Ligand code: IMP
């Protein structure tokens with residue numbers, strides 16, 4: 001596998017992230033207790049291993065460290081592909097009884113969806129390619145790139 005063409009520039013990412021941040025601030029202004037941003041840490045969920053295909057079996061390796069009952073929670077995801085990971089986590093968090101639960105995602109591969117997920121804030125729709133950069137890795141490589149690139153076989 002090798003690094004392919006740039007799909008989303010660093011500038012475009014920064015602009016979109018700023019827009020979404022403003023939207024989120026607007027939507028949640030005036031809530032009683034601070035919004036909980038829930039991010040999925042690398043390593044807290046496994047379904048990929050060292051490959052570009054999800055195994056389809058999601059395993060929770062580390063649970064929530066905070067009580068979200070009665071709180072406004074926003075799950076923040078890097079990318080939604082099949083939707084298996086996110087729908088599993090969404091349902092899991094929902095069972096902890098948050099006051100509200102919404103989903104924010106930077107990249108969406110709609111074409112690949114197996115399980116539907118309710119996205120409230122979305123950065124970009126992207127075609128069906130494996131992508132890296134801006135935190136996304138391929139076997140721990142390319143996370144550090146400031147733009148999103150396609151990975152080529
Ligand atoms: P899903 O369960 O198939 O939706 O995949 C969710 C997880 O797989 C994401 O949170 C990523 O960690 C990883 N993933 C899916 N597609 C890509 C990609 O194109 N590049 C890097 N990681 C990906």
Ligand code: MG
Nearest residue numbers: 042078136137
């Ligand atoms: Mg990941």
